[in-house]
Amino acid sequence: MSVRVNKFIADTGFCSRREAEELIKAGRVTVNGHKPSLTTRVAEGDSVLVDGQSLRVRKAKPGQRKHVYIALNKPVGVTCTTDETVKGNIVDFVDHEQRIFPIGRLDKDSEGLILLTSNGDIVNELLRAENRKEKEYLVAVNKPVTEEFLRGMAKGVRIHRETTLPCKTRRIAPYGFAITLTQGLNRQIRLMAAAFGYRVTQLRRVRIINVKLGALKIGQWRNLTDAELKGLLPERTEW
Known part of the structure; x- marks a missing residue:
């Protein structure tokens, strides 16, 4: 049985598939002494090196997880x-x-x-992105949290030249609120709050899907x- 070289590299725990593709494009990977393409497949016994370092897929013992x-x-x-x-x-x-x-x-x-x-x-x-996985945050800001602010955040805010997806918000303190997002734009909550004149003073993520802090x-x-x-x-x- 063979797998694509990027999956093989990911299975060793060296990096993600996407990062493996970048390594392949950069010419840092060899398979049996040759530089592979993104479609090259690897079988058991093949020699896969990254920057000259040999990679091997870990085999879990019975009842033991293969990965961390x-x-x-x-x-x-x-x-x-x-x-x-x-x-x-x-x-x-x-x-x-x-x-x-x-x-x-x-x-x-x-x-x-x-x-x-x-x-x-x-x-x-x-x-x-299309999986819409929920992530929940507790946020402290520099001004009193108002219902208007919470409704505006929940409706969606124009940042990064796009409008954020609708989300859930609730007030948890005079200067604090909880927000549940289904997307992860760069500095999303801070930029959303700034659009309403608020500055985030503390931000803590407390849940990712079903995993809680x-x-x-x-x-x-x-x-x-x-x-x-x-x-x-x-x-x-x-x-």
Whole structure:
């Protein structure tokens, strides 16, 4: 049985499929000594190298997960990148024994729940825009939260030359509100609030689909449960 080389690389936990495609285009990958195309397939026993480093698909022991799936309560100041040259990158912060990378992003100035995995095969499934996965945030702002502001945020706001999708909002404090989004534009909540003259002073993500931040302390991480994985990836039977 053979698979495309980008899937093979993702299965090793080296990076996501999309990142693997960029490595292939950059000529940094070889298969049996030759530079592959994006459609090249890899079979058992083939030699796959990235920058001269040999890659092998991990085989899980019976009853053991093949990949790592964790939930982190990211502190402010940690950057969601795998680029080890960036000071305070999330990979160095977690310091996991396996190579992992974040699913999506959370701004450096924001805190809260982010998922990380060694399974590059699932990243696009969870991030695909048309899947409309819910993400919930608690937000503090510099002015009293009004019903007009909440209705305007929920209806959709013009940012990045497009109008954001309708979302759910609710007031939780005089200067605080909760918002549930189904998209993830860059700095979306901060820009939405700014459109109404508000400045975000604190932003914390507390839920991604069925995974909740709960009592996880800032800077701590935990492995996802089987129930959480089934909720995230209901079509899959193994992880």
